Amino acid sequence: MNSPAVNEAALETSTFDLFNEWLKGWFDGNAHAIGAGQPVTFPAAVLRYQQDKLPQPLGGQVGISLVWVNTSKVIYSWKMSPVPSGNGTNATPARQQVANIKTTWLFMVRSEVENKKNCRSVAELLFAILNNTNAALPLSQKGIHRLRPMPPQLISDGGRRMEKPDLNFCLRMVQCNGVLRYPVLSQVTL
Amino acid sequence: MLQIASNVDSVIERTRKLRADIPAAMQKALAPDLWLAQARDVAERTLLAISEPEQRKYIQPFVNTVSAQLAGITLSLKMRSPFQASSSDQMIEDARAAAASLTPKEIVETRGLSLFMKQVENFEAIVLEWVQGDMPNENTGAPVPYPDETGKRKDARDWGKTDEEIARFISHLLLTPDPTKGELAAREKLEPHIAKYIANRLSSQLSEAIVEIWLKGVMAAWRAMLCAAYPARLHSLLKKAG
Numbered sequence: 001m002n003s004p005a006v007n008e009a010a011l012e013t014s015t016f017d018l019f020n021e022w023l024k025g026w027f028d029g030n031a032h033a034i035g036a037g038q039p040v041t042f043p044a045a046v047l048r049y050q051q052d053k054l055p056q057p058l059g060g061q062v063g064i065s066l067v068w069v070n071t072s073k074v075i076y077s078w079k080m081s082p083v084p085s086g087n088g089t090n091a092t093p094a095r096q097q098v099a100n101i102k103t104t105w106l107f108m109v110r111s112e113v114e115n116k117k118n119c120r121s122v123a124e125l126l127f128a129i130l131n132n133t134n135a136a137l138p139l140s141q142k143g144i145h146r147l148r149p150m151p152p153q154l155i156s157d158g159g160r161r162m163e164k165p166d167l168n169f170c171l172r173m174v175q176c177n178g179v180l181r182y183p184v185l186s187q188v189t190l
Numbered sequence: 191m192l193q194i195a196s197n198v199d200s201v202i203e204r205t206r207k208l209r210a211d212i213p214a215a216m217q218k219a220l221a222p223d224l225w226l227a228q229a230r231d232v233a234e235r236t237l238l239a240i241s242e243p244e245q246r247k248y249i250q251p252f253v254n255t256v257s258a259q260l261a262g263i264t265l266s267l268k269m270r271s272p273f274q275a276s277s278s279d280q281m282i283e284d285a286r287a288a289a290a291s292l293t294p295k296e297i298v299e300t301r302g303l304s305l306f307m308k309q310v311e312n313f314e315a316i317v318l319e320w321v322q323g324d325m326p327n328e329n330t331g332a333p334v335p336y337p338d339e340t341g342k343r344k345d346a347r348d349w350g351k352t353d354e355e356i357a358r359f360i361s362h363l364l365l366t367p368d369p370t371k372g373e374l375a376a377r378e379k380l381e382p383h384i385a386k387y388i389a390n391r392l393s394s395q396l397s398e399a400i401v402e403i404w405l406k407g408v409m410a411a412w413r414a415m416l417c418a419a420y421p422a423r424l425h426s427l428l429k430k431a432g
Contacts, residue, residue: 051238065239069232069411070418073426104418106411108239153410155240156403167399171240171407175414 006143006182008099012068015180016049018142019066023047026129027064027122034125035134042125043118054110062122063110069175072102076184097184107174113158116170123152123172130176149176213263215427219420220265222258228419229267229412230256236411237404248396252404267412271401278388282364282381285313289365310365317364318357320387342383360384 003017004010026032027045034040045062048054054063079098107126111119129135130149139147155171230253237249251272259266288309323341342348348356363369363376364384396404 048239050235053243056242067235067239067411069235070228070415072419072422102418102422104414106236106239106414108236108407110240150414155406155410167397167403171403173407173410175410177418 001138001142003142005141006180008182008185011101011180011182015144016066018139018144020047020049022139023064023126026125026135027062034128035132040125043122045122058110058112058115060112060115062115062118063108064122064126065108065110067106067108068103069106070104075100075102099180099182099184101180103178103180105176105178107176108155109152109172109174111170113168113170116158119170119172120152123174126174127152130174143180143182144178145181146179147176148178149174211428211431215424215431216263217260218427219423220260220263222260222265224423225265225267226256226258228415229258232411232415233269233408236408240404240407245396245400269405269408271396271405278385281313281316281388282385285309286365286367288313290367310361313365314357314361316388317361317384318353320384321353321357321360323387341387 001018001021003021004014006014006018023045024047027042027047029042029044031039031041043062045064046054046058048063048065050067052065054065077098077100079096080094107123109119109123109126111122127149130147136144136147139145151174153173153175155173156167156169158167158170233256234249234253237252238246241249252269255272256267256269259268288306292306292310321342342356344356351359360380363373363380366373369377
C-alpha cells in the first residue's frame with residue numbers, strides 16, 4: 001500500500017486514505033482470494049467517507065460510505081520495537097511513545113434495488129475481509145489494528161416497489177471496531 | 191510451620207467499596223449531557239451517509255429532535271421525524287398548549303430560552319409561510335392536493351399590512367389561551383385552512399418509508415456508539431474512583 005501510515009498530524013485523513021486504497025484493491029470487480037480461501041468475485045464499489053455524497057444514480061455499482069462513530073481517549077505506551085513512521089517505512093528500533101485509539105466505524109453499503117444481490121454480497125465480503133487477519137495485514141502494517149467487525153445488518157432491502165416507490169435502494173451496515181496505533185511525533189527516540 | 195492466612199477481610203472491604211462505586215459510576219457514565227452532543231453528531235454523520243443529496247436539507251430538522259433522558263439507570267436517546275410525528279391538528283394543539291404555558295414569568299425566568307418558546311416560534315414560522323405562500327394558478331388546471339391551502343387568499347382586511355404583521359395576528363388568534371368571542375369565531379374560520387396547509391406541507395416532505403430507514407440507521411449507529419463508548423466511560427470513572 002502506498003498511502004502514508006496513520007499519523008497524528010492527519011489522523012482522520014490518513015485513516016480514510018488507507019481504507020480507501022485497501023478497499024479499492026478488493027472491490028474492483030475482479031476475483032480475489034480471502035486469506036487461503038478460493039478466489040471470490042468482488043463487485044465494483046464506489047467508496048465515500050463521512051459526509052461525501054455518493055453519485056446518483058449508482059449505475060449498477062454498490063456504494064460504501066464509511067462513517068466514523070466513536071473514538072476513545074488516547075492511550076499512550078512506550079515501545080522498543082520499530083513502529084511505522086510517518087512515511088510508511090520502518091523506523092530503526094528505538095524507545096518510542098505510541099498512541100493507541102480505540103475506534104468504531106460504520107460501513108454503510110448501498111445499492112439500487114435492482115442490484116440488491118450485490119449489496120448483500122458486498123456487505124458479506126466486507127465483513128469477511130475485515131475479519132480476516134491475513135487480508136487486513138496491509139492495514140495493520142500502517143497502523144490500523146485489531147479490526148473486529150460485526151456481521152452485516154440489514155437496514156432496508158428496498159421493499160416492494162409498488163407499495164413504496166421512493167424506496168428504490170437497499171441499505172446494509174457493517175459495524176467494525178478497531179485500534180489506531182501511531183508513533184507520537186513529538187516524542188521520538190527519547 | 192505452615193501458616194494459613196485469610197485475605198477475605200480485604201476482599202470484602204474491596205467488594206463493599208465496589209458495591210458503592212459501581213452504581214455511582216454507572217449513573218455518572220449515563221449523564222445525558224455527556225451523550226447528547228455525541229448522539230447528535232453520530233446521527234448527523236449517519237444521515238449524511240445514507241441520505242440522497244436532495245434529502246440533505248431535512249437532516250438538520252431531524253437532528254434537532256434528538257434528546258437524551260435519564261430515568262433511574264436507563265438512558266434514553268430519542269430522535270423522531272419532525273414532519274410526520276404529529277398530524278396537523280395535533281401540531282396546532284401542541285402549539286396552543288405551549289403558548290398557554292408560555293407565561294411572562296416563564297419567559298423572564300428562562301431568559302427567552304423556554305422550550306415552549308421554540309414550539310410557538312416554529313408554529314408562527316409555518317403561519318408566516320402560509321401567509322407568504324403563492325396561490326395556485328387557477329388557469330393551469332393542474333391537480334393540486336389542497337387547492338385552497340398552498341397560500342393565504344389575501345383580501346381587503348390584509349391591505350396595508352406586511353406578511354409578518356398578518357402572520358403575527360393570525361398566530362395570536364389561533365394560539366391565545368383566552369380568546370374573546372370574536373377571536374374564537376375568527377379562529378374557527380381560520381383553523382381548517384391552516385390545518386390543511388400543514389397537512390399539505392407534511393405530505394411533501396420525506397416519505398414514511400425513508401423516515402423509517404433514517405430512524406433505523408441512526409438507531410443502529412447509536413447502538414454501535416454506546417457499545418463502544420459506554421464501557422470505556424464506565425471504566426474511566428471507576429478508575430478515578432480508585
